[in-house]
Amino acid sequence: MKLRFSLISKIFLPFGLAIIILMASAHFISIPNLIEDEKQLSLEQEKIKLSLLSTSIAADVMSLDIATVYSTLDQVLEDSRLWNEIYLVDEEGIVLYPLGTEIPEAKSHIDHSIMIENAHIGKLHLFVDFTIVEERIRNRIFNAELYVLLGLLILFSIVSFIQYFGVLRPIKALGKFAFITSEGNYSGKYAYKVNDEIGDVYKAFTFMNVKLAKREAELKEALSAAKEANLAKSRFLAAMSHEIRTPMTGVLGMADLLSDTEMSQQQKSWVSSILHSGKNLLGILNEILDQSKLDADLVEISPIAVDFRSFMNHSLNIFIPSLKSKGIGFTLDISNDVPKRLEFDDMRVGQVISNILSNAIKFTAIGNIAIKAWGTNFKNETLILHFQVTDTGVGISEEAQSTIFDPFTQADNTTSRRFGGTGLGLSISKRLVELMGGDILVHSILGQGTSFEFSIDTKLAQSKPIQITDKSSHNQWRAERPLKILIVDDYEVNRQLISAMCRKLDHNVILAEDGRMSIEVVEKTDDIDVILMDIRMPILDGLGATEIIRSMDDTNKASIPIIALTADVIPENVKHYLAGGFDRVVPKPIDKSEVFNTINDVLDEKIHIPCGADIKDDSSEENELLEIDNVIEIKNAEAARRLIDKSRVMLQDVEISSISIDLLSKSPQFAELDESFVIQMRDEFEIKMKADGEEIERLRQLLLQPSRPDNVAEKIEFITHSLKGMAPTFCYSLLGHAASKLNVFLKEHKSLEQEDVLHILALSEIICLVSEYKIFDSGGEIGGILYDALRQL
């Protein structure tokens, strides 16, 4: 422990030490000297007394009045506490007093001759007890010391008092003052007005406080200004994106309508370009809008009950076409511990998965993408839900990994040029995940692939999940019966777009440019089935108009279903609209399917039905695939085909060589064998391998023929069976894998479909290539590509 010396102790310690030293030196040096001096003085006095005594008894001694002498001496001894013993010796040396004694020799004493007229008549010997003298002096000194100590104590108390009130307390107060200041209170009062050094410190402190207060006020002002500016920027961006989205809705809607008309091939291509570019632009706008809303804290997480597997299937469905077209393998693995029904914001989680997955697809040329979902930290009703998206794409450098979650950042500057995008997706994802109580992480090795992992807090759903509407948009709809629809929007393009959309299904459309007009229309017109109402309009906005309609006397008119069409779908506002009388809120840009489905909902009638002829075949296939609950695996023979072709091209420049004996010798099977024997074994295996490869090649050709012999598959199965066992022994691990895979496949597929044949052809081609080009071990770069191909099969 570190000793702490208080200021008081620092002031008094030297003082106290000095006093102790002084007192000690006085006590142990000066006082004994003093006692000695006193003893000497006392001795002188006793000598004088003895001399007086001698004189007084001289006559009695002379006249031999010894009884009187005795009486005198007895009395003297009794009276004097100092005088221990007196001996009286006469001139003949006889001890006269006390009776019958001798003078002790060892003891020091004083003596005095008894003289009468210069005649020596005897001698007095006196033994003085100086212990009494000593004791007396000691008592006196002890008292003196006591008084000095008492005096010092009083002095100490007075000095302490002064030090405490004059120094210590002001310093402590100053400390407290500093503490209060550090808490941000600059107006703390410090009541010490004495003009001394501490007063100076106080003045400096007060001055500092004033300066600090001023500086902090400036900083606060600057911070507030900066926050205000940032908020203004966010609002501006949000407003701008909103303003741009509205006309974009028109552009896309019109282009969509246009695509349904009769056009030349060239025109169709142009319209398709408009749609494609427009959707891209809309995506970018949506991202900027999200980012702005996040900056302005306007994003709210609204968990709902969700059927998790169904949710995953729907979220991934839209990516199947792009995966297929790029020839990328894809697996979905949902751990069994993930409960069926969970509560989370499906929109936002879907958005995050979509962001990460679209990046994965974007940056993966060959290989596969795997999605995993699992749960941890199960507690009562809550758990943490984890998602992992792993790809075999270009990867992200370590340097870039640290910034990819920052807004407007991409792995490198060239990325945006090559792949496009705003660089906002991951930033938005990170912030959404954080809002949902989780975190997002990235692991990546440049050139090998990337893995994104994120988690969210979720809980078991208490209510039944809402059926996720199939978001796959259907271009073609038909109506069971015509409806009378009032469309209210101040923006003409939107009016036209929506009305065209509705008229196509033979609905009667009435248009109104603002809320006031819409009321007039409702008042004048009977039998309106549904109203599609914009919110932001001049003169009277959608909310005001709805309130007036709802308060109409005619109950039929007052209860007309009203659907809000708005780009403003912040949850808080949606609640506000629903409370204001709207039946439903449909976001802009307008999605045809959503509008028609919503009309079905509010009228509680299946009026709008998607046209079955327009549903694409492949999408039904995918749906089938995705119905597998926990695991989705898309095996892509096509992708494998391309990888095999790629490796075939690369193999043309490769020199064929046998496997080295050095490498073989490392294998435990050959470790202790004679080298020449190993060479012999190897050569024999390679000859067999080559022959097998050629045989498989021959059989493949047979498979391609329309009338293929029945036993081809069996023959291939037989060859692969022996190969899968021997190849790994001679370090042909890739060959072993391929043979094993083909062998297993053939065993499981006895009656071959067309697709199976393609699969067998691809696998057997890998075997042929490996055996022909002697691709041993893992096979280096080409081997890697072939392994990727194998994984697709």
Next chain:
Amino acid sequence: MQCFLTKLLCLTLFFMSTPALAETFKIGIVPQFDARKIQKIWGPVIANLESRTGYDLEFIGSKDINEFEVQFTNGVFDIAYMNPYHLIVANQNQGYIPLVRDVGRQLYGVIVAKKDSPINDIGDLAGKKVAFPSPNALGAALIPRAEFENNFNIQVEPIYVKSHSSVYLNVVLGKVSAGGGVQKTLNQQPENIKNKLKIIYKTTKVSPHPIAVHPRLTEVSRQKLVEAILQMSETENGKKLLENIPIKKAGIAVMEDYHSLRNMGLEKFYIK
């Protein structure tokens, strides 16, 4: 004589100026001891006598025996306690007569020598130093010296050491060959002194100290005093006070009790 007359005059004047009841007598005590001791012994006795007789008894101090002798020779005291030889002298000079004495004992002198000394009888003392309290001490000096010369026919070198205690101490310390004392003072010595002494001779016994009065006192006064002393010795407290003097047993004293002294030839040794 003039002095006596003056005193008488004073006395007369005193009586005239004071109430008749308070008759005043001067009392003198032989200074055998120091004044304090005498005061201590006699103070209570005098007070007792005053209350019994109704007289005012005024104690007249004496510096030493010499002054005491001068005083009684001049008839200063109305009442006096004195040694037997003083009584002989005072009787001859002023006519003092004894009233009361201790009738329980006789006064005699003792001669002591150091126990381990070769001196065993008076004959051994011829020409030796012998200590006496004072020349006129009756039992301790006068009688022995008279008997040394009259009965033993020896001469000694007398050394006067002022008190009986000094006599015994000088003997014990070997300063003298022997010393003269009385049985009573010898008995009073501390053991360590008594142990070292031996008595080699006891003198002829005489009656002890009388309380004498001047012949000017009336018979009534004399009788009153005698009765007071005798009554006092009857009481327990009074007996104790008298024993301190020492009068163990108070009785009537007459001049005839002291006649033997007159024939001892003490005058030769008495120093005036």
